[in-house]
Amino acid sequence: MIIENLNEANPPDMTDFFISYNKADRTWAEWIAYVLEDAGFSTSIQAWDFRPGTNFVLEMQEAAAEAVRTLLVLSPDYLTSQFAASEWAAAFARDPRGVEGKVVPVMVRPCEPKGLLRQIVRIELVGLEEDEARRWLLKGIEQRRAKPEAQPPFPAQPDGKVATAFPGPRSATANRRDNPYLPHIGRRxxxxxxxxxxxxxxxxxxxxxxxxxxxxxxxxxxxxxxxxxxxxxxxxxxxxxxxxxxxxxxxxxxxxxxxxxxxxxxxxxxxxxxxxxxxx
Incomplete structure (x- = not known):
């Protein structure tokens, strides 16, 4: 439903995501692009779409201009790349307040974004296993409120005490029968x-x-x-x-x-x- 709504809102001749990355992070960029396309989005990425004999600069400008959103593969190499800065700057100029989420930073290696990039909420995949990284990536690009599907637990009990369920860890004095890490055997x-x-x-x-x-x-x-x-x-x-x-x-x-x-x-x-x- 999320993908359908997003694609319906985008012009048919525009790509959903332009993947901006440094060559040092090509494997990350390709993995991200594949996950997005597998989920139903369209992407434009240099490794797949810029063929030999084409003008690299013109292809890059056209791909960035024809994409609804620009996804940045953040890493130390990306932050020091002059080409990368020009790629995301155009998308930022179209949405300087971040209302439309035109710029989507995805951190794949530890780094410290400076200036304008530091102010944009990012998706962090550093240190995650593949399944968890895929889940966080797809969840992070959603353009709707992050309201949970199920109602959160009531934070207070009738007697006024704070509930042991989230938000907050289970008390150390909780009944061991309810603790999944200490199975109750019922005997010695x-x-x-x-x-x-x-x-x-x-x-x-x-x-x-x-x-x-x-x-x-x-x-x-x-x-x-x-x-x-x-x-x-x-x-x-x-x-x-x-x-x-x-x-x-x-x-x-x-x-x-x-x-x-x-x-x-x-x-x-x-x-x-x-x-x-x-x-x-």
Missing amino acids: PSDAERRRFIRNSYAAITDKFRNGLEALKARYDFVETDIEFRGEMDFVAEVFMHGNSECACHIWLGGAFSRDAISYYEGRSFPETRSTKCSR
């Missing part, structure tokens, strides 16, 4: 069940750390990360800012009092023996 778990639960929990924590460190490194160019696996159930994670160690932690399976525990130690220098560490 067996030793085998306890062992499986601890091992699966450690695996989930490891994945969270690995993905989180990668996303952090991708988002900030001054950040470096390191994760060292010292065994199947033992790793050290560290974060560096501008080359200097900022924080570190050690997580392993087992502890001073029980093997069915996940132990955590925070700090840059780790004790030699695990008996001096704490378990949680």
Whole structure:
């Protein structure tokens, strides 16, 4: 319905989106264009539409002029490109207040837009998995209110207390029967069940750390990360800012009092023996 309404409002001889990008982000630009066309929009992109023998400058000007909206593939290379600035400037001039959403910035690599670009609300795809990036891209280009389809939860209970549902995280004292992360068994778990639960929990924590460190490194160019696996159930994670160690932690399976525990130690220098560490 959204796509149909948008296409009906656009003149039939105009393209929905002109994709403006730097050559360093060609793969991102093509992915974005493909997702948009797969959703029913029309696009104009240099990699597909500017054929050998044509005048690059004239093709670019014509494509930008004949597009309803200009989508900017934001990255550090894009912000330093003189050609890119002229491409989005024309679209901005037609809608300086941003009422019609003529300019749609999509950040694919961490950067800091300056001047006029800084004031335009952008779509951020940095650090997202493909399915989530596709969802955010298509949701971001919608030209309607972002009203949810379902009614939000009532923010206050009859007794005047704030509800535990959104907006706001669930209270730490919430009933464990309602907590999806702590399944209610209804009996004391067996030793085998306890062992499986601890091992699966450690695996989930490891994945969270690995993905989180990668996303952090991708988002900030001054950040470096390191994760060292010292065994199947033992790793050290560290974060560096501008080359200097900022924080570190050690997580392993087992502890001073029980093997069915996940132990955590925070700090840059780790004790030699695990008996001096704490378990949680």
